Amino acid sequence: MTKPRVLISDKMDPNAAAIFRERGCEVDEITGETPEQLIARIGDYDGLAIRSSTKVTKAVLDAATNLKVIGRAGIGVDNVDIPAASAKGVVVMNTPFGNSITTAEHAIALIFALARQLPEADASTQAGKWEKNRFMGVEVTGKTLGLIGAGNIGSIVASRALGLRMKVVAFDPFLTPERAVEMGIEKVDLDALLARADFITLHTPLTDQTRNILNRENLAKTKKGVRIVNCARGGLIDEAALKDALDSGHVAGAALDVFETEPAKASPLFGTPNFICTPHLGASTNEAQVNVALQVAEQMADYLVNGGVTNALNMPSLSAEEAPKLRPYMALAEKLGSLVGQLAHDNLTKISIEVEGAAAQLNPKPITAAVLAGLMKNYSQTVNMVNAPFLARERGLDVREVRHDREGVYHTLVRVTVGTSQGERSVAGTLFGNTQPRLVEIFGIGIEADLEGDMLYIVNEDAPGFIGRIGTLLGESGINIGTFHLGRRNAGGEAVLLLSLDNPISQGVMAEACKLPGVKTVKALAF
Numbered sequence: 001m002t003k004p005r006v007l008i009s010d011k012m013d014p015n016a017a018a019i020f021r022e023r024g025c026e027v028d029e030i031t032g033e034t035p036e037q038l039i040a041r042i043g044d045y046d047g048l049a050i051r052s053s054t055k056v057t058k059a060v061l062d063a064a065t066n067l068k069v070i071g072r073a074g075i076g077v078d079n080v081d082i083p084a085a086s087a088k089g090v091v092v093m094n095t096p097f098g099n100s101i102t103t104a105e106h107a108i109a110l111i112f113a114l115a116r117q118l119p120e121a122d123a124s125t126q127a128g129k130w131e132k133n134r135f136m137g138v139e140v141t142g143k144t145l146g147l148i149g150a151g152n153i154g155s156i157v158a159s160r161a162l163g164l165r166m167k168v169v170a171f172d173p174f175l176t177p178e179r180a181v182e183m184g185i186e187k188v189d190l191d192a193l194l195a196r197a198d199f200i201t202l203h204t205p206l207t208d209q210t211r212n213i214l215n216r217e218n219l220a221k222t223k224k225g226v227r228i229v230n231c232a233r234g235g236l237i238d239e240a241a242l243k244d245a246l247d248s249g250h251v252a253g254a255a256l257d258v259f260e261t262e263p264a265k266a267s268p269l270f271g272t273p274n275f276i277c278t279p280h281l282g283a284s285t286n287e288a289q290v291n292v293a294l295q296v297a298e299q300m301a302d303y304l305v306n307g308g309v310t311n312a313l314n315m316p317s318l319s320a321e322e323a324p325k326l327r328p329y330m331a332l333a334e335k336l337g338s339l340v341g342q343l344a345h346d347n348l349t350k351i352s353i354e355v356e357g358a359a360a361q362l363n364p365k366p367i368t369a370a371v372l373a374g375l376m377k378n379y380s381q382t383v384n385m386v387n388a389p390f391l392a393r394e395r396g397l398d399v400r401e402v403r404h405d406r407e408g409v410y411h412t413l414v415r416v417t418v419g420t421s422q423g424e425r426s427v428a429g430t431l432f433g434n435t436q437p438r439l440v441e442i443f444g445i446g447i448e449a450d451l452e453g454d455m456l457y458i459v460n461e462d463a464p465g466f467i468g469r470i471g472t473l474l475g476e477s478g479i480n481i482g483t484f485h486l487g488r489r490n491a492g493g494e495a496v497l498l499l500s501l502d503n504p505i506s507q508g509v510m511a512e513a514c515k516l517p518g519v520k521t522v523k524a525l526a527f
């Protein structure tokens, strides 16, 4: 088996490359390339490990003919075109906690740097000025810290600020009142935060809702003398409006670790009194970089080598405990999706995935994704579990998941029903011995079969002599039958024949089969 190839395209702790190699991957570390160079190179790789400098655009993804996974050694993935990655079936994963403490500490460091004007006092002193009377600071004790965003990093900042005897108020629409109480902070709306905070620190991702959350209008609502820290993402603050607010003295100080355009080699803010900045250093400590490098390499290698999925942003995660239980179900689900897609392919408008018995105890998302991947393999050669839900949505397919806790005839059952122009069509399967996928029903007719390799599906009128005739036809055509499965709605009614074949069936033999008396449908299937 050829080894998966991984490109590390941003500066990363050496532990990452070591782990990749240990886990059986080949690694190249090539940083600082232009987008064109990356586009020219990316086709050679199965995995791409990045931080914030590499921009994984649609153009990069279009050229990434072998790429299976992008791993972000860090948190923010706004430098990755996730919809384009999903459409291509590329898993995008990050390391959501490895650098949170470090980034929170940077925010606290910047709060102190602002409170005591540390950078300016340092520069003045080293210039031999000894300006003891120029640098009058403020205490943070007793002051109100306004958190915009109280997720992982925001809550660590809150805990540190409480330790510094600050009062913490937070604006975060997803923060529950109970969680706020647990954290010892007060949940407020944005206007209240702006009016009350002596220090404001931002800890949200950059989204359409958070872009320019501190715009000119909101900056005007802040308390005079406020100090503002942004260690989250450039674009959360309107930089021109911030410059004006610093110049007017309304904002007493601002510290930015992140900029709208990075690298920020020029900015109207540079040189403004009471303005401090760092070059996106929030995550830059030895500890955090070791954490994220180890984690991203473990996660990516796990996916490339074993198919394990952790911290994926565009695919349901499969934990180490869940994976062994879910894998056989995913195999079953993919086969059922594929079967229903091959048998009922016109005008699919909706699909429902029902799980019953033991299957109902499991995470339904990977099962659904596997059904959709199996279904859509009939339309696309690049579909997989990552892009299948995305492609289904794009096609306007209405997807429903239904869970029945009851146990039926089988201890576990997955049923896939599609809505077509001819009505609903349903297939169902179970696991034998909890591992072996087995079809148990096609369109309301009980039939037991493995779905494997080349198969022939025939619907005919249940009448004596048919089995002999089809056997003769296949035999005379040099096609050996591997397994033979029969089912019927009722005696003399509609019957289903499902055969596994040792070699694919030709169009000519299919046409002959269609001519046999009583035959309604003949389809060649492949799994």
Ligand SMILES: NC(=O)C1=CN([C@@H]2O[C@H](COP(=O)(O)OP(=O)(O)OC[C@H]3O[C@@H](n4cnc5c(N)ncnc54)[C@H](O)[C@@H]3O)[C@@H](O)[C@H]2O)C=CC1
Residues within 6 Å of the ligand: 074, 075, 076, 077, 096, 099, 100, 103, 148, 149, 150, 151, 152, 153, 154, 171, 172, 173, 174, 175, 203, 204, 205, 206, 207, 209, 210, 231, 232, 233, 257, 258, 280, 281, 282, 283, 284
């Ligand atoms: N400067 C640096 O080097 C680093 C920056 N970061 C950035 O810090 C940010 C926060 O990271 P985490 O705390 O790990 O993320 P998180 O996802 O744990 O927390 C984000 C919080 O923002 C809240 N939020 C979302 N939309 C909001 C809105 N419209 N208004 C108010 N709150 C909103 C969410 O509810 C969530 O609680 C991310 O953008 C990340 O990329 C992270 C690490 C290092």
Ligand SMILES: O=C(O)C(=O)COP(=O)(O)O
Residues within 6 Å of the ligand: 051, 052, 053, 073, 074, 075, 076, 077, 099, 280, 281, 282, 283, 284
């Ligand atoms: O993890 C994040 O979101 C960060 O912003 C850290 O960025 P970096 O890995 O230092 O380029």
